[in-house]
Each structure stands twice: as structure tokens, then as C-alpha cells.
Amino acid sequence: MSPDLRVRLGDVELANPIMTAAGCAGAGRELAQFFDVARIGAVVTKSVMLEPRAGWPAPRMAETPSGMLSAIGLQGPGIDVFLQRDLPWLLSRGGRAVVSVAGGGSAEYAELAGRLSEAPGVSVIEVNLSSPNLADRGRHFTDDPAAAAEAVRAVRSGARSDIPVFAKLSPDVPDLVGLAGACVEAGADGLSMINTVRGMSIDTATMRPAVAGGMGGVSGPAIRPIAVACVYEVHAALPDVPIIGMGGVRTGSDALEFVLAGASAVAVGTVIFHDPSACVRILREFEEALGEHGVARVSDLVGAAHRPMGAALGR
């Protein structure tokens, strides 16, 4: 019998736990050339802001061992175009929409949440807390738990109550558990982890930083152990809070690793650039892995790595 893949993110149920990661799949349209976007649990959209934004100059990326360094700068058309063009398209294909939002301050976050709540079909709002806080000299919201909490509160108050709000955390913080707790306290229904890890690459031919932004974010399999540790640690501290785990997922067993660490759903990012069909392949591999372990329900496995040795899986 095939395992029951349904997972819950707060009040929302997904058909399966495999989703795209923000900024690595657009709003699904380009990937739909390679597979049916309705087959995966959800499409997490590129972070959308209120206004159009041009982002960083090129070059925006460099390849790193088992990963990449990127500095895109949240380029996007803004919420109006997103609501007119991208969201309706995704919904028309039967896709589940997790919409990532990025703002420069609480007012912008609240407005984005409000606009998304007026539109039908938004399953989850994910708050990208790694965008620059305009009120605080461009420091990131995650640099300060109070600022992160304020942004989450703004989204929670702006969003319709039946839409779960997930806070997306960066690993580059001194106290991840404290940050996670502050976000949950402020009304986050769940957490997404992890965003890219701060990094840099210098081109030895030009003797200059390889990406125009100087510093960038590292993603891909190179960061997977960091991501798994973050999920494990936060799940241990906040076992009832659903987590979307991500960071370097390349195969079905990588996805399983995140579930065992405590993730209820798993997002695939950079590996999509390597393999545009990655999400459906990973879903298939994940399902096979569950079958091999004789697991009846994904939800039974969430956080299983925290159980003492020999504890039976709830079959």
C-alpha cells in the first residue's frame, strides 16, 4: 500500500510534503513546462514586495562546491503584477500557492498580507525575514528577534485568520531557537528554515568578488548539514510548531532526513536549477523510501530522529 503523504501546515493540508523553495521556481510557470505543478505539495513563490524592484546588478551568481553563491536582490514586479498575472496562473493549473513576502518595514508587511488575503487561493504566507529593514539601516529582520517578531506580528494581523503565516529564518543568527520562539510568540503558525547562508567568493582571475553584491547567500547541498541541524534544534525546542525544512535537498532521502529532523514539509531550491524536474523526482524517491521503511503515514515520521533508540515508529 502506498504511504499516506498528506501533511498539515497549521490549518492547511497539503497532498504531499514536497514543495519548491522561494526564489527558485518563480511562480511555477516555467517549471510547468517540465511537470504538472499540481502534483507537488505547493509552489512557494519568489518573495513578492509591494513595489517593483530591480535587485542587484550582474553577475549575480557564482558556482561553489556543491552549491552556489547568489545575490539577486529580490528582483520582482511587485504585488500588483503578482496578483494579476502570477497567482491566477498558478491557481488555474491547480497548484497550491505558498506566497513569500518581503518588506522593508512592518507597514509594508501588513499591507502585503492584507492584499494577499483579499485574493482567493493563498494557502500559506511565508514571511521572508532576510529582507533589509529600511527603518534599521538595512539590517535584516532576523538580526534582531524583536524586529523579526514585529514583522511577523504585522503579517499575522494583516492576514486573514485562516491563512497560516510561516516565518522564514536565516541560520546566520546567534540564537536561532530564541529567534524562532520570538516569531511563534508573535503569531507565526510555523517556521521555514533555512534561508541561504552568508558567503563570499572571489574570482582569482579578476581579483574581485565574484558577485556584484560582494557578499551573497550560499545554497545547495553544501549547506544541508547546517539546515538539518537548524531544523533539529528548533523542533526539539518547539515540537508542536510545524516546520518547512530546506537547504540542499537533492534526493528523496535528503527530504526524508529533514522530516526525521522535525520538518513537516520539505522545500527544494537550488537543485531545481540542476534538474528542472527535481521536485517530482524527489517526491517519487521520497515515497519509495517510505515504502521501503514500511511507513504508513509521513506525519508519523516527523521528528523521528529525536526519539530514543529503538522506539517504534507509530505505524
Place this chain on the structure above:
Amino acid sequence: MSDFRPVQMRSPVLTVRRVDAYHAITVVAPGVAERFRSGQFIAVAVGGDQSGMLLRRAFAIHDVKPDYGGTVEFLFAVRGGGTAWLAERRSRDLLDIVGPLGRPFPLPRDPVNCVLVGGGYGSAPLFPLAHTLRGRGCRVDFVLGAASADRVFSAITARRVAETATFTTDDGSFGVRGRVTDALPQVIEDARSDVVYACGPMPMLREVSAMAMRHDIPVQVSVEETMACGTGVCMTCVVPVVGEDGITRMVRSCVDGPVFRGERVRFDDVGTIPFDALGAPGWKARGGDDPVSAREAG
């Protein structure tokens, strides 16, 4: 439209051969061959399934043939780890390819005079274009240039398919010493060219576009910006391009290009965000400077 969507396939390698300073690989990829239009490219996974090289490498399609149900050929220069790995492929190895990708060269409706300008491996996509243009009754003139003789490839084919073929090398080892742009104005005048097609490094494309504009003829250029996905989802490959509405946007060269109208590309601003680009910090002058730091994700 659905016929134009790219496919992903594991393609057996048919042949790998040296062509002067380049390598040419032919793979069996019917799904790509039958959809292909001149100017499109493929994105190739390198290093094998567990490779640490995650990003696909983009290569212009040089030729498609009906053999073996549809074969695709591309030419490349060894630059780094990915192309070095590709150069070691042997027949029957499998290559994971995605394609055809990108916006092809627009074709003229009437039989007009076309000059095709290529720099280095930028000549590769011009050959299928030349064949198509000839098939439509167009006059084709080639201007191909490179650093040295061994980097000007398919000179013989160029002479065969074109009315005239002019070659330039930086070191004078083949053809005329100098750059393609030194030879281009004369060719445009002699051939009474109606349109220019160009592929090569950005500085060359900038010069060629400026020349075409001085001659008041349209120019189509194929640009090359670093690409991580080739399919339009990552936003790494942007160039500033002026739209029909006069607004500059940072557009993705993989899906909105790689072919653009030369006069629309803001070559002088490549590698920057022009202040007046849609969504640039100064755009609409929303609250002055934008203290962005690159650590933000995305």
C-alpha cells in the same frame, strides 16, 4: 505553443571531436532537434549525478540533423571544470540536457540581405541561422573573428553557405588583422545589408549594434550572461533592456533572450542597475537611497 516548450532528456553522445581550439559534441536528442529554431541553446548538466558542479552549462546549438531520429551538435571551449568534464565525454556516454531554450533569432519575412557577425564560439549559432536564411532566399554574408586562427571555426562552411565570408583575427594569423567591427562597415556597404545578426562577447555586440544603428538597419544580438538555470526561474542572468514602452527592465537573458534587438540592450549599463530601470532604487524616487545589503536572500 506547447511544441516550443523545452524538454529534459538523457542523450547518448554520438561523437566528440576536436575542431581547432574547440570541442564539438553531437548527441542524440530528437525532442530537442525537432523543436529547435536558430539562436536557441541547451543547458547541460556536468560532472555526473553526484557532481558538486550543480549549475548547468549553456551552449548554443550549432547544428541539428535528422540522423538517428534527431541529433544536436554544440561547440565549446574548455574554460573551467564543467567544460573540461565535457571534453572527456566519449560516444555512448549519457548527457542530461534541457532544451531548446531561449528566444530564437527572428527571421525576416522577405528575402533580404543579412550579415552575420560572430566572435569566437559566438559563431556557432550563426550557421543554422545562415542555412535557414538561405532557404528563405536571403543573401547571407559572414564576418567571423577571433583571437587567433584556431578560434575561427567552420571557415570552409562559412565560405560555402555565404555570398562572402570575411575573417578577422587579433593576431593576423588568419584573414584580416583586427576585429570584426573593423571589417563590418565595408561588408554592410558592399552587400547592401538590410539586417545584422551578431553573437559574441558583450563589447563586440555593443560595437556591432552601434554600427548597425549608424547604418540605420536593424540588428539582432545574442547575449551571454552567467546563467544558473537557463529556464527562467533563478533571475541570475539579467541584462538591462529597453521595452517597447521605453521603460528599461532587468530582463532574463535565458527566456526573454538570449536574442534581443541590439538597439534595445543598454550595453553601457550591463553589469549595473540603470538608475531609471523599473524597480531601481531611484525609480519613482521612493524615499531616496535604498540601504540594501547583499546578505538578503534572493
